[in-house]
Amino acid sequence: MYWTEFLTVALIHLLAVASPGPDFAVVVRESVANGRRAGTWTALGVGCAIFLHVTYSLLGIGLIVSQSIVLFSALKWLAAAYLVYIGIKALRAQPAVAADEAQVVAEPVQRTARGAFVSGFITNGLNPKATLFFLSLFTVVINPHTPLLVQAGYGVYLAAATATWFCMVAWLFSQERVRAGFSRMGHWFDRAMGVVLVGLGIKVALARMP
Template sequence: MYWNEFALVALVHLLAVVSPGPDFAVVIRNSVSAGHRAGLYTAIGVGSAIFLHVTYSLLGIGLIVSQSVWLFNLLKLVAGAYLLYIGFRALRAQPASADQQVSKQRSMSAAQAFRQGFITNGLNPKATLFFLSLFTVVISHDTPLLVQAGYGVYTAVATGAWFCLVALLFSRDAVRRGFHRMGHWFDRMMGGVLIALGLHLALSQWFKRG
């Protein structure tokens, strides 16, 4: 009965999850610099944060946030500040020898990787808007709450699976060797991307006013 609606939810989610953004940048950076284990835990953190968005969307908190300008702008500032923090740390990367690179690969714990993925997605205001629109526009109000929760579980699992694939791809030895030839410049490049994303989130409300 709800297969057509589920197919629409899956399509909209697919288009959203494959588009590059903070989650994509963090998963790639951790996969390349710290290996597949860190990349996978980062991906799992991103997927787990989806449950946060689904929960407040079902409870209606997302609607409150979206209609409170100051609260939504505060969320943008916090998310932007976190991305700036990660980005500036990456910009400080220094050249390393092969032995140091091996040591660096093991420097990120599973908890650190998971936390980065969870916070990056959890604080992303674009995810707030996406799930708010998903549960108010795409999904019918007549759809039972249990079915809506099932859609939420699907989006969380699908998001985690997608970023696990990204992590496995970018942590492959051949891919990592290619990135490691750039050494610290790769970290600095990804740091620049994260800083740009952070500034975009933090300053987007002023851009709209202009």
């Protein structure tokens, strides 16, 4: 009975999630810099953040945020500040240590699963565009008369599909050949990703309420 609506939701979500944005940039950076495990945990963080958007959309809180200049601005500036923060950290990447110096330098701290997960969760959870996307999805595309249980089922699918997509991105960019290619650029790749993240942060900061 709800297959047509579900397929519409799935198609719109596919087009949205495949569009490069902050989530994509963070997952790619984690995968290239810290490997498949970190990239996968970041992808799972992004996927779990979808439940946050789905929950407040079902509760109607998203509508309140979208109509409140203060709340929308607070969310926007938090998201922008976080993206600029991790972008600046990437911009400060230093060249690799020479081989003779590397022997006296301690092993670098490995990226923790928790740190990678939180990075993905915060990046998606604070994104005001995600807030507006899910608000539109649950108020315009999905019929308000659709049972809440069915709508919650849509939410589970959206979270799972998002996590799956970004896990695929993490798998692709964490392959040894791909990582080796980026590694040859060393700190320049980190700095390039830093520029992208800062740029995305500025773009978010300049976003206006619809």
